[in-house]
Amino acid sequence: MRGLAIATVVAVVRAAAAEPAPSESAASEATEIFNEARALAKDGRFDEACVLFAKSYDLDPGLGTAVNLADCLERQGKLYRAWVLFDLVARNSQNVQSRARLARDRADALISKLATVVVTLHDPGAPGLAVRIGDREVAPAAEIRDLVEPREIEIVVTLPGRPAFRTALHPVAGGTASIDIPAFGPLEEPAPPRRLRSRVYLADAIAAVGVAGLGVSLGFAIAARRQYTAALDGDCRQGVQLAQARCRREVESAGHRADLATGFVIGGSVLVAVAAAVYVTAPRDTVQVAPIASNRALGLGIVGRF
Missing domain, CATH: 1.25.40.10 (Tetratricopeptide repeat domain)
Incomplete structure (x- = not known):
């Protein structure tokens, strides 16, 4: 000391x-x-x-x-x-x-009325590393020994781009309190910002309706084709007036179904295009995931809008 x-x-x-x-x-x-x-x-x-x-x-x-x-x-x-x-x-x-x-x-x-704090650093030469013991900044070293008053002392170690390491020691008069600071991991590239979830959900809903419309249009198109083919192969080949009347009704009905199929195709395509536009223009929301370390716990911190 x-x-x-x-x-x-x-x-x-x-x-x-x-x-x-x-x-x-x-x-x-x-x-x-x-x-x-x-x-x-x-x-x-x-x-x-x-x-x-x-x-x-x-x-x-x-x-x-x-x-x-x-x-x-x-x-x-x-x-x-x-x-x-x-x-x-x-x-x-x-x-x-x-x-x-x-x-x-x-x-x-x-x-004899003061206490000693010992801080051990695994990478004291890391660029930008800063150490604070209580309210005093101290120079980084492999082992730091500092006199302090016998009370709760906060130890804070920071490195640019990493979450700060914080812990508290409770040294007693004439005693020594030690802390081993874990090595800071490699700097991780931040995850790309995700699109705002509410807009993504809206785009998904619009796209689902659009795809359903395209499916309905396919059903109407198949039904119209079958009805038209059946009319041509049946009543339309007969020369009887009654049969010809049924032929015209079947053909008109098939045409109506074809028109519905066309309408659903257009509507479904528009909705899919709108969904794509909503998704592409959705603002991005940054979600930060960072490790949290102390002498008592390890965990992950997640910051963002959900």
Whole structure:
């Protein structure tokens, strides 16, 4: 844990060193705010004091202010932030040994009140991989060890194009909680969007009616052909007047059936064409299917309109 803590604080020190020195007016304002914060702290008004210590530190990040801010944060229960500041002061107060010893003792005392989270990644070099432990972004590595406060900590690992891995750990003070992040699978090509189901069902219904119409037309056509053939082979060959009358009626009836067959052919064909148009012009509806992974469950998530 001590090695990890060193790395964290060194990063903070380097970031602070890169910042330009405060202007004279900013330093003066920081001193004024610091004195006001000290007065509030002496009166036990630590919530108000912490706000002012933080403001003073932002204006002029001096080590003396850092010690007071760390003490205030510890009283508020913000142990990790307090530890970071105490450790920073201890490492950068070589010229003030009393302050260095005080800060180191306070930082070491806080270590036992913090917990360690260990996150194992199977592909830490994946492009775009991001890891968040609680409210802090951390650099991906094969094994990440981080100090946290002893409470529920959310671990979130994301990779572009993949569903995020989320889980929660419950480390205790002085203990270690570990999580092994499963490897992200290969990026799957998204399924082509499907046509809106309601329009597809409508097209199917219209097509079914159209096909039924074509079937009816075929029935009428066969019946008309048979009736016409029977009339020609029967009554139409006889010279008797009564037979000729029956022949004309049968031929007219066959013609009527043929007309019905023609009408059903046209109607059925139109309906089939309309069904094709409804299907082709149906808007596409995207349905996304993605795996969902956590330390407790595996499954599939389906998003779309049904």
